[in-house]
Amino acid sequence: MSSATPSFPDRVELTVEGLVLRDWTETDLAAMPALFDHPDIAHWTPxxxxxxxxxxxxxxxxxxxxxxxxxxxxxxxxVDGGAPLGEVMLKRAPEGTELGYAVGPAHRGQGLAARAVRVMAAYAFEHLGVDQVILELEAENASSVAVATSAGFRILDVPLIKGEEKGRPYVLQTWGFDRS
Structure with a gap:
């Protein structure tokens, strides 16, 4: 990023919506494979x-x-600052301020992704001054469509994003959530 883009704070912890979003630490390393080594994550994410x-x-x-x-x-x-259940990402990209997430298979169905996305959207609005955050997802990924819908996102009227990841072609829709 350019020198005009400030770095993020050295430490971030967001406690809201029954979640604690916190920095990854060395103590999380052992838990990460159980969260991310799963066919769904391999298929739908980079x-x-x-x-x-x-x-x-x-x-x-x-x-x-x-x-x-x-x-x-x-x-x-x-949920308490302890064991990680997944990950939420905020990325500054040319397309806009993009959010992403992955929830470990043992922790799905609890609304964690939708809540985490809403919390990160609020962070982007308050701390980065953006007016919109986006999600890029495949229409066939029913779980991600459900998360986007539950979190209040809507499909934007922008061109589809086509590419290939891990030898698999994909087509991404862009969903947006605006500052209220």
């Missing part, structure tokens, strides 16, 4: 697969680098 201890270390290091650069903020989703 997260590396298989996701093992080495991938966890690489992800933690990359999260710290992206934060320092002011490019992205990756936080662990927890």
């Amino acid at each position: 997260i590396v697969s298989p996701f093992d201890a080495e991938a966890a270390r690489t992800r933690l290091d990359r999260a710290r680098q992206l934060r320092t650069e002011g490019t992205a903020l990756l936080l662990a989703i927890t």
